[in-house]
Amino acid sequence: MLRVGLTGGIAAGKTTVARHLATLGAQIIDYDQIAHQLMSPTGVAVTQIQNAFGPHATDSTGGINRKWLSEEVFTDTSQRLKLNTIMHPLVYQVAAQMDESWTHSNKVVVHDIPLLADVYDTIPFHFAHILTVEAPTDIRISRMVNERHITRKQAVDRIASQAPRVRRECLSDVLIDSSVSIEQMFDNVDMIYNSLSQEAVQTHKEAMRTSK
Numbered sequence: 076m077l078r079v080g081l082t083g084g085i086a087a088g089k090t091t092v093a094r095h096l097a098t099l100g101a102q103i104i105d106y107d108q109i110a111h112q113l114m115s116p117t118g119v120a121v122t123q124i125q126n127a128f129g130p131h132a133t134d135s136t137g138g139i140n141r142k143w144l145s146e147e148v149f150t151d152t153s154q155r156l157k158l159n160t161i162m163h164p165l166v167y168q169v170a171a172q173m174d175e176s177w178t179h180s181n182k183v184v185v186h187d188i189p190l191l192a193d194v195y196d197t198i199p200f201h202f203a204h205i206l207t208v209e210a211p212t213d214i215r216i217s218r219m220v221n222e223r224h225i226t227r228k229q230a231v232d233r234i235a236s237q238a239p240r241v242r243r244e245c246l247s248d249v250l251i252d253s254s255v256s257i258e259q260m261f262d263n264v265d266m267i268y269n270s271l272s273q274e275a276v277q278t279h280k281e282a283m284r285t286s287k
């Protein structure tokens with residue numbers, strides 16, 4: 076397999092790019108989705124979060140009230156660090172299990188990690204390539220305000236809670252511009268995937284050869 080990291084600023088278009096990569100044949104490990112599962116009523120993070128944040132952290136279903144938690148963590152750095160300390164090791168554990176099942180394949184395995192630039196020094200994976208999806212801040216704020224029904228202040232707080240764009244760009248070897256049309260962006264992603272999948276096949280062949 077060829078392990079690739081996919082990151083980008085909030086509302087830049089990571090999920091859109093990841094879905095397109097999946098249609099081309101990539102295997103996607105979606106860290107937001109893993110976090111949501113861990114916070115669902117049967118999720119293993121629920122008790123730890125409730126102990127750390129109090130009874131308001133859960134809703135009537137017994138799962139984590141993500142809307143309430145968002146307000147806590149996107150306005151207060153110490154609360155965010157507290158959540159990250161609980162969540163990140165649990166998310167990595169699930170991601171590692173998913174990743175392992177593709178080890179001996181010729182697939183492009185994409186870890187979709189919103190916070191890759193923030194956790195780069197501690198995440199227990201090495202990536203052959205890192206792709207970042209970026210758009211100007213004002214576009215990302217408009218997307219959040221129009222589509223997620225949050226205020227401009229909440230959108231600005233969310234952007235401020237993440238590493239700056241320059242840090243993501245320093246770590247990445249491929250930049251995907253999501254301020255162009257979706258069609259143009261997908262054409263660009265098609266070219267990127269073409270090259271990644273050839274490298275994945277090559278890497279797999281070499282691994283087979285050396286294991287003989």
Ligand SMILES: CC(C)(COP(=O)(O)OP(=O)(O)OC[C@H]1O[C@@H](n2cnc3c(N)ncnc32)[C@H](O)[C@@H]1O)[C@@H](O)C(=O)NCCC(=O)NCCS
Pocket residue numbers: 084085086106107110111114141142144145148155158159162163166188189190191233236237
């Ligand atoms: C804060 C939570 C409850 C908000 O839930 P909500 O459903 O509103 O948003 P969602 O999960 O879809 O995340 C949307 C985006 O917010 C940003 N974001 C999420 N968590 C964080 C965080 N801890 N710090 C900064 N930005 C974050 C990311 O860009 C993410 O793509 C949720 O994101 C969460 O559980 N975060 C902690 C787990 C985590 O670190 N996830 C990111 C994986 S690396």
Ligand SMILES: Nc1ncnc2c1ncn2[C@@H]1O[C@H](COP(=O)(O)OP(=O)(O)OP(=O)(O)O)[C@@H](O)[C@H]1O
Pocket residue numbers: 083084085086087088089090091092107189218222252253254255256257258260
């Ligand atoms: N090239 C593009 N042109 C126009 N709109 C786009 C483009 N790329 C993504 N979008 C739109 O931007 C919005 C945010 O995209 P998406 O949900 O993929 O972002 P994200 O980076 O995964 O967000 P988050 O960080 O919250 O998980 C969506 O409505 C999506 O359709």
